[in-house]
Amino acid sequence: xxxxxxxxxxxxxxxxxxxxxxxxxxxxxxxxxxxxxxxxxxxxxxxxxxxxxxxxxxxxxxxxxxxxxxxxxxxxxxxxxxxxxxxxxxxxxxxxxxxxxxxxxxxxxxxxxxxxxxxxxxxxxxxxxxxxxxxxxxxxxxxxxxxxxxxxxxxxxxxxxxxxxxxxxxxxxxxxxxxxxxxxxxxxxxxxxxxxxxxxxxxxxxxxxxxxxxxxxxxxxxxxxxxxxxxxxxxxxxxxxxxxxxxxxxxxxxxxxxxxxxxxxxxxxxxxxxxxxxxxxxxxxxxxxxxxxxxxxxxxxxxxxxxxxxxxxxxxxxxxxxxxxxxxxxxxxxxxxxx
Numbered sequence: 001x002x003x004x005x006x007x008x009x010x011x012x013x014x015x016x017x018x019x020x021x022x023x024x025x026x027x028x029x030x031x032x033x034x035x036x037x038x039x040x041x042x043x044x045x046x047x048x049x050x051x052x053x054x055x056x057x058x059x060x061x062x063x064x065x066x067x068x069x070x071x072x073x074x075x076x077x078x079x080x081x082x083x084x085x086x087x088x089x090x091x092x093x094x095x096x097x098x099x100x101x102x103x104x105x106x107x108x109x110x111x112x113x114x115x116x117x118x119x120x121x122x123x124x125x126x127x128x129x130x131x132x133x134x135x136x137x138x139x140x141x142x143x144x145x146x147x148x149x150x151x152x153x154x155x156x157x158x159x160x161x162x163x164x165x166x167x168x169x170x171x172x173x174x175x176x177x178x179x180x181x182x183x184x185x186x187x188x189x190x191x192x193x194x195x196x197x198x199x200x201x202x203x204x205x206x207x208x209x210x211x212x213x214x215x216x217x218x219x220x221x222x223x224x225x226x227x228x229x230x231x232x233x234x235x236x237x238x239x240x241x242x243x244x245x246x247x248x249x250x251x252x253x254x255x256x257x258x259x260x261x262x263x264x265x266x267x268x269x270x271x272x273x274x275x276x277x278x279x280x281x282x283x284x285x286x287x288x289x290x291x292x293x294x295x296x297x298x299x300x301x302x303x304x305x306x307x308x309x310x311x312x313x314x315x316x317x318x319x320x321x322x323x324x325x326x327x328x329x330x331x332x333x334x335x336x337x338x339x
Contacts, residue, residue, distance in 0.1 A: 005337075006124035007317040008058040012050025016123075016318040017058075024120075024128050026073035031131055033085050036143035038122030039064030039309075040320045040333040041151050042178075042241075042264070043089075048321070052117055062122030063089050063115045064150040066143040067339070069134070076131045083136070086297065087122065088150035089287045090115050090133035123317050125337050135293040138301045146297060148178070148307040148332040151287055154296040156183040159237060159260050159285040160190060167191030169234040172227060173212075174249055176203050178324075178331045179239035179262060181308060184210040187237070189303040195233070197223045197249065218248065227252025232278075235260055243268040253280045260285055309334045 002023045007016050026032045044061040046052045065087040069079055079085070115121050115129060137146055149157075156179055165171050171192035173183040180198070187194040188211025196207035197216045204215040216226045227233045232254025238246045243265040250259055251274055259282045261268070270282055287293075299305070308331045312320045320333040 004125035005314060006060050006120070007314065008060050008120075008123075009048055010058045012055065012057070013048075014057075016048075016321065018315055018317075019058075021124075023126050026071050026128050028074045029076060029130055030073045030128050031069050031076060031079055031085070031134060032071035033065065033067040033087065033127055033129060033134075034070045034339050035065055035067040035122055035125055035127060035337050036339050037066045037147040037337070038062040038335050039147040039151065040317070040324050040329075040335065041148075042324065043151070044116065044321065045325065047117055055117070059117070060120035060123050060127070061116045062124070062127075062335075063087065063117075064147045064152070064334075065115070065122035065127065065129075066137055066146045066150070067127075070126075072131075079131055079134060084139065085129075086135040086137045086146060086150045086293055087115050087127070087129045087133055088135070088154055088290070088293045090129070090290060123314065123335065125314075125339065133290050135290045135297065138297055141297060141301050144309060144311050144334045144336055145306055146300075147334050148182075148309060149296050149300055150293055152179050152332060153182055153300065153305075153307065154293045155179065155262050155285070155287040156237065156239070157186045157296045157299060158288040158292045159262055160186050160192075160235070162285070163235045163237075163258060163260050165192055165235040168193060170195060170227070170230050170232065170254070172197055172216075172223075172233045172236045172249070172252065174198075174223075174236055174238045174245060175240035175263065176207060177239065177327070178329070180237075181206070181210060181331045182305065183237045183239055184212050185305040186299075188212065189299075189305055192235075193230075195227065195230070218245065223249045224251035233257055237262065238265075239263045241265050250274055250280070250282070253278060255279060257281075258283055262286075307332050311336055313338070
């Protein structure tokens with residue numbers, strides 16, 4: 001039987017292992033994708049460290065996948081062998097709970113098919129995905145460029161376009177890492193008055209290159225006070241994983257402003273007075289559905305938004321993961337298979 005390479009985790013907290021597996025066959029309603037590129041995401045630690053209830057092992061992580069459909073199960077429509085396809089966070093499909101109908105895989109009552117968590121993902125030569133999970137990939141978008149857009153990209157883009165902010169309004173992006181460097185680009189291309197907030201003057205040149213009209217050094221300035229000088233932010237996109245950093249900017253929201261949280265901070269302190277006095281709010285946002293991913297890819301090609309990536313071969317997944325977890329990667333790490 002034909003074989004493929006895969007990087008698996010055999011137990012919670014265990015190491016990445018390069019193994020040889022049989023190439024899987026798609027069941028009804030599913031497709032097999034020959035993987036060209038897969039991004040490494042901080043959320044892959046859910047599998048690596050066992051942070052999801054009921055995980056079974058061994059498991060292949062990876063939910064930022066770009067590849068080619070090379071086999072189809074029965075009852076699949078809208079896809080053909082040879083189509084370019086992307087796979088991101090997707091799952092659930094119990095078909096009856098409200099979470100599934102709204103595309104919220106984390107809230108699904110069955111959580112039966114979350115790519116890279118409850119089903120094997122993209123750290124491999126091939127993967128299986130339900131056809132509903134596939135997003136069409138523009139022909140002129142290289143696989144390695146597109147892979148991070150399937151999670152980091154759709155999370156920032158989809159959050160901003162659903163934030164309620166209108167072109168010309170102040171939108172601040174807190175953090176200039178793997179999520180933030182995309183958030184600044186999307187905000188600028190959407191026509192917002194984009195403000196980047198990060199620690200240190202050394203990041204200002206990059207922020208402006210990405211499209212920020214103004215840069216706030218949170219190490220030397222009070223970011224909330226600086227935002228209020230601009231009339232207050234309609235939206236602050238919080239991409240960092242520090243609750244303290246998020247707390248420090250809430251006071252910079254304008255009337256009816258919203259702190260949109262996409263960074264997984266352990267905790268966040270919010271003053272009720274700050275919320276009440278300005279009708280401010282704090283809202284969380286996860287990535288989106290396959291259609292949202294498709295929209296993200298199309299918008300990125302149209303406007304020139306690109307992820308800044310370090311590219312490594314599949315066999316160096318462990319090295320890439322460690323660079324990502326330590327914050328050394330600039331800004332996303334992408335594994336390629338050579339297909």
